[in-house]
Amino acid sequence: MSSIETVRGRVARDRTHFDVIVAGGGPAGIGAAVAAALQGAKTLLLEARPYLGGVASTALWMPMNRMVTAGRPRGGVHDLLLAKMRSYGRDACREGKRTFADGDGFDFHPDYLRIGLFELLEESGAHYRLYSPVSGADVQGEVVVGVRTCWKDTDAWFPCSVAIDATGDGDLAAAAGVEMKLGYEDAPQFMPVSLVFALCGVDVDRLETYRRESPEAFGQTIEAARRDGYATAVWYAFDRGTVPGVVSVNNGGPYGVSGLNGADPADLTLVERLGARIAVDFVSIARRYRIPGLEESSLIRVGAAASVRGTRRIVGEYEVTVDDARGGTEFSDVIARKYGVIDANQIYMGEMKSGFAYPYRAMVPRRIDGLLAAGRCGSATFLGHAAGKSMGNMMALGQAAGVAAAVSVRAGTAPRCVDVSRVQTLLREMGVDL
Ligand SMILES: Cc1cc2nc3c(=O)[nH]c(=O)nc-3n(C[C@H](O)[C@H](O)[C@H](O)COP(=O)(O)OP(=O)(O)OC[C@H]3O[C@@H](n4cnc5c(N)ncnc54)[C@H](O)[C@@H]3O)c2cc1C
Incomplete structure (x- = not known):
């Protein structure tokens, strides 16, 4: 259990420089912040809401699917979160159902999840700040060098070396001037928005x-x-x-x-x-x-608010497509694997190659550096995103972005130019099966 001094020390104050800033504390943001901090980067997670967890907390007892794969541990942040939740006893965590669309999931009590995520961040060494909607990006010469938040009359500014957009809606990337896509290949069609x-x-x-x-x-x-x-x-x-x-x-x-x-x-x-x-x-x-x-x-x-399945996505160096998911395209820059099915709700449901490869380039915006996008705002077609959009997969994408950001900071190279083989090695050392 963290002392009050530890907790106080982890709540970030205005104008402090961080190696890595993660915008958004959903499954992807948690994966990114914990992984970056574990890799030694001074890391800050900025969350708009008064709690962490994204949809997992907003929607109440929502099973986090693909937290393991075919019953086997996924390594890294997944294992740390599962161990943390199990440590709270039977009310906190139970194994979820196994059906065509769902699987390898765990149901977490939303309030145990709240405390669990705080403690996970603290134990990894990460800092955090709630009530901090990201409202802007400082961009110098097409490189993100800082993140701005605004809450009532409090504007705050956090300079950083690398930023990760895990807001789901791509708020940071859009503010930085990254080209974005919205909805079903820019048609006004979306997966449903639901109050669970x-x-x-x-x-x-x-x-x-x-x-x-x-x-x-x-x-x-x-x-x-x-x-x-x-x-x-x-x-x-x-x-x-x-x-x-x-x-x-x-x-x-x-x-x-x-x-x-x-x-x-x-x-x-x-x-x-x-x-x-x-x-x-x-x-x-x-x-x-x-x-x-x-x-x-x-x-x-x-639930605390309506939950959103998909909105804006960055235009990245690579766009993941439904054919990649169905055919299981392999990439030399694989940094995560997505398991499960293609689930775009009423729009499309279908099978894919479970465990298809996700390339690092899908996190890298085509224009603008100093920035990665992880989770549902990564670069994908509408159905490419819907393929394996479970929370466990989103956490895996965040984890990879966090490790890549830490490698980028340590090497002093832009995220676009990181040595992906080094990222892959570190992920494997964390127990991730690439
Ligand atoms: C209704 C519904 C049911 C689902 N059911 C399941 C299920 O049963 N099992 C499963 O595994 N998956 C399920 N999913 C899919 C899964 O929840 C999402 O794919 C996953 O949560 C996406 O993770 P994320 O971290 O990218 O985004 P999110 O979970 O959306 O998290 C984004 C985070 O960023 C924060 N944020 C947003 N804007 C800003 C900003 N400007 N500044 C700072 N912070 C910001 C948000 O508050 C949030 O905490 C469901 C989704 C929905 C909507």
């Missing part, structure tokens, strides 16, 4: 048996509820929480509304408004139509 919610009082075994044995029946009930005037989501999926009787209700966003941009405040407001009604109505539906296992359930609460 959690229920208690659930007979989870009965619910799972019902869903497995009567796959059509649940959908027919939701159709009937729609005809009866209830607000519904496009689809629902249930994940067993770490606490008895609790399930997290993942969903496909509000039924009847599509094309919402998760980076647009107006669209997000719509999801918050409609999602709140969907959560409340779901409890009424469960009780009125006697959905097996859910008859006695109650709403615990909705």
Whole structure:
């Protein structure tokens, strides 16, 4: 457990120089910050929200899939996080379900995850600061040399040697002038934005048996509820929480509304408004139509905010495509592997070569140096990103970016010019199977 002095020392103050700054504390940002700090870089993680974890914390008991691969440890930050969460006991962590779309996942209690991520950062040596939305980048001669944040009347500035954009929406890269793509190859089409919610009082075994044995029946009930005037989501999926009787209700966003941009405040407001009604109505539906296992359930609460699957992506030195995912293209600059399926929700679901290679060049913006992009804002086509977008994979991308940033700082070379074989060696030394 960290002392108050340690914690105080880890909260960053304005104008301090860092070797590596990571913008965004979701799975990718955590992977990046912990890995960079473990490699000896003086590292700062800047997070807009009052908590770390990104979607994993926002959405309540959301399983972090692909934290292991086929049951085997992934090494590096994944193993450190799993060990940390297991150390808190049975309420904090349990193994998740294994289906076509999900797998090798762990359900974490969102509040144990909160403390776990702070402690993971502290133990790695990283600094952090919440309530710090990145609002700008200092760029000199096409090189990022600092990151700006703005919260109410507090503008803060942090000079750095290398910055990593792990904001999901690519906020830092866009502010630095990197060319960006948005949505489905620039068509106004997006994966759904969803307000996830959690229920208690659930007979989870009965619910799972019902869903497995009567796959059509649940959908027919939701159709009937729609005809009866209830607000519904496009689809629902249930994940067993770490606490008895609790399930997290993942969903496909509000039924009847599509094309919402998760980076647009107006669209997000719509999801918050409609999602709140969907959560409340779901409890009424469960009780009125006697959905097996859910008859006695109650709403615990909705997630902290709407959760976003994809928005802006950088235009990088390489763009990962759906053909790379399906065919399993190998790259000499592989720095991570993505496992799972292609999951673009209603737009496309399909198989890919699980464990396909992710090249370092997909993190490097084509223009602008001193910057890497990790996680869902990396360089990919819409479906290239949707291929293996689970949190464990995003953490692997962040981890690789963090190691590369530390190598870049140590060698005094721009991220674009790092010795990728050195990055690969260090990742292997951390136990990563490339
Ligand atoms: C509804 C939903 C359900 C999902 N279900 C699953 C699932 O069951 N299992 C699974 O493994 N994956 C699931 N996913 C996919 C997975 O959650 C994402 O692919 C993953 O979280 C992306 O990681 P990331 O770190 O790139 O982005 P995010 O998790 O989005 O994290 C981005 C972080 O950056 C912060 N940020 C944003 N802007 C700024 C800024 N300007 N300055 C500072 N910080 C900023 C955010 O607050 C956040 O903490 C789901 C996604 C959604 C939306």
